[in-house]
Amino acid sequence: MKITFRDGRTTEAELVTGRTILEYLQELGIEINASCGGEGKCGQCLVEVDAPHGAISPVTSIEQKFIRGEKQRLACQARILRTDEPIYVSVPERVYYVLESGEYKQIPIEPCVTREGARVYYNSTYIGDYKGAIYGLALDIGTTTLAAYLVDLETGGVVATISRENPQTKYGNNVISRIEYARRGHDRLVREIRAAVNEMIGTLTTTVNRKVKKKITGGASRDEVYELVVVGNSVMRDLFFGLSVESLGKSPYEPESTDSILKKARELQITMNPEARVYGLPLIGSFIGADALAVVLATEMYMSEGISLAIDVGTNTEIVLGNRERLIATSAAAGPAFEGASISCGIGGVKGAIKEVRIRDGQIEYETIGGLPPVGICGSGLIDALAELLEQGMIDGRGKFRTGDKELRITEDIKLLETDIDQLNLAKTAVAVGVRVLLDRYGISFEDIDRLLLAGGFVNFTNTENAIRIGLLPPVARNKVKKVGNAALEGARQVLVSRVKRKEAEEVAKRIEHIKLEEEQDFMEKFVTELYFQNYLD
Numbered sequence: 001m002k003i004t005f006r007d008g009r010t011t012e013a014e015l016v017t018g019r020t021i022l023e024y025l026q027e028l029g030i031e032i033n034a035s036c037g038g039e040g041k042c043g044q045c046l047v048e049v050d051a052p053h054g055a056i057s058p059v060t061s062i063e064q065k066f067i068r069g070e071k072q073r074l075a076c077q078a079r080i081l082r083t084d085e086p087i088y089v090s091v092p093e094r095v096y097y098v099l100e101s102g103e104y105k106q107i108p109i110e111p112c113v114t115r116e117g118a119r120v121y122y123n124s125t126y127i128g129d130y131k132g133a134i135y136g137l138a139l140d141i142g143t144t145t146l147a148a149y150l151v152d153l154e155t156g157g158v159v160a161t162i163s164r165e166n167p168q169t170k171y172g173n174n175v176i177s178r179i180e181y182a183r184r185g186h187d188r189l190v191r192e193i194r195a196a197v198n199e200m201i202g203t204l205t206t207t208v209n210r211k212v213k214k215k216i217t218g219g220a221s222r223d224e225v226y227e228l229v230v231v232g233n234s235v236m237r238d239l240f241f242g243l244s245v246e247s248l249g250k251s252p253y254e255p256e257s258t259d260s261i262l263k264k265a266r267e268l269q270i271t272m273n274p275e276a277r278v279y280g281l282p283l284i285g286s287f288i289g290a291d292a293l294a295v296v297l298a299t300e301m302y303m304s305e306g307i308s309l310a311i312d313v314g315t316n317t318e319i320v321l322g323n324r325e326r327l328i329a330t331s332a333a334a335g336p337a338f339e340g341a342s343i344s345c346g347i348g349g350v351k352g353a354i355k356e357v358r359i360r361d362g363q364i365e366y367e368t369i370g371g372l373p374p375v376g377i378c379g380s381g382l383i384d385a386l387a388e389l390l391e392q393g394m395i396d397g398r399g400k401f402r403t404g405d406k407e408l409r410i411t412e413d414i415k416l417l418e419t420d421i422d423q424l425n426l427a428k429t430a431v432a433v434g435v436r437v438l439l440d441r442y443g444i445s446f447e448d449i450d451r452l453l454l455a456g457g458f459v460n461f462t463n464t465e466n467a468i469r470i471g472l473l474p475p476v477a478r479n480k481v482k483k484v485g486n487a488a489l490e491g492a493r494q495v496l497v498s499r500v501k502r503k504e505a506e507e508v509a510k511r512i513e514h515i516k517l518e519e520e521q522d523f524m525e526k527f528v529t530e531l532y533f534q535n536y537l538d
């Protein structure tokens with residue numbers, strides 16, 4: 001008999017006793033978020049199952065925290081017990097809002113790919129004949145999401161953008177789970193990310209209207225894409241290039257190499273011009289990757305006299321502090337709690353997610369993404385809820401409810417529990433400690449920060465005051481705070497269109513000091529100190 005999956009399409013497979021539904025989803029390439037790698041901790045792999053009685057293993061105690069409907073199951077916990085009758089699984093479509101654009105800074109256009117008459121060159125090497133256009137691709141490979149620009153290399157302009165969920169989320173939504181899975185399925189992770197990038201290239205090249213070339217029909221050809229510049233954290237970059245990430249999973253937790261990478265598209269099976277080059281920016285060290293370097297490049301903090309603090313909050317939060325004289329960086333393992341994982345009613349930034357929460361005269365007010373009926377609460381809503389609970393005095397500094405039912409009920413089905421607050425507190429503390437360590441190493445205080453640069457989609461949609469109120473962000477004057485969008489992607493674009501910027505990136509990477517939090521002598525003391533919700537706006 002068959003198990004049938006419905007996720008906008010219909011996919012079938014043979015029923016096999018003992019297999020989990022998640023194992024099927026992973027094998028068939030059906031997208032599902034499994035942040036914890038299938039351990040039942042995150043609650044993100046919810047599906048609806050129609051099965052005969054006894055065909056699926058009973059609901060576990062782990063699942064009861066997350067399931068809210070009669071047919072709902074966690075894919076990682078539901079195991080096949082009988083194969084004599086068909087089973088049907090509905091996989092919810094989750095459309096993530098991904099921040100694609102940052103600020104397009106005007107810089108002199110001097111790409112590595114150029115044209116001389118009817119011939120196209122990469123630096124001084126002939127790579128093909130001119131076909132009517134010269135395009136390049138800037139790509140940001142995030143642990144959870146992917147975003148890309150299609151860039152006209154003759155003008156430097158962005159002609160199309162695209163974003164999507166990283167298909168590797170079905171193997172876990174943090175770098176450690178990806179490293180663990182890579183030990184047994186490295187090639188699968190590599191194939192998945194490259195296939196997703198190829199799909200993105202196909203979409204970009206078939207939909208772009210080449211107005212700059214005075215053509216009003218048709219789209220660009222894949223053969224007209226001559227370079228791809230890649231940024232991402234250390235694990236994501238190296239998996240894309242097919243490198244081993246095993247060394248990042250054991251002490252001293254360093255990549256095989258921090259150097260930049262240059263390959264041909266055909267070597268990586270990337271469907272661009274076969275002679276196109278694929279360039280990966282250098283890494284800084286450990287889990288601080290090319291994306292952090294790209295943020296430094298795009299914000300020009302490496303050129304400024306004033307001291308900037310750049311934070312890209314995510315599962316692996318990267319923090320860089322400094323100016324033209326000195327730059328230091330660290331990464332904080334915040335985990336996926338602020339992306340909804342391990343939170344009882346948590347969810348990513350999908351349509352219907354509660355994105356804003358307010359408490360007015362004891363009443364709960366909220367807004368959802370797209371104005372749709374609520375399906376869960378995402379990161380910005382979680383920060384709002386914590387800030388409101390703190391402001392109203394409903395929780396103490398340890399995140400414990402002072403009175404009542406020990407929960408905040410936002411809707412009939414969606415609530416925030418004390419155990420959820422504990423998870424959020426740990427994530428918040430990891431980021432706060434990272435900031436504190438860098439400030440101490442630099443020998444400055446909060447007041448000495450000239451600019452607080454917030455990068456990435458998560459903080460772009462977060463209420464900054466509420467993030468400061470709960471201690472996730474440092475207490476700096478509001479006029480010093482600047483949201484810089486997807487600065488990592490903008491940094492990749494600059495490297496794509498400018499040899500000067502590429503050279504600067506290579507040089508800056510070598511002078512950024514890498515600080516490992518776990519090696520700080522007073523790390524635990526700082527962690528315990530920050531493990532407390534303080535109303536920094538009092």
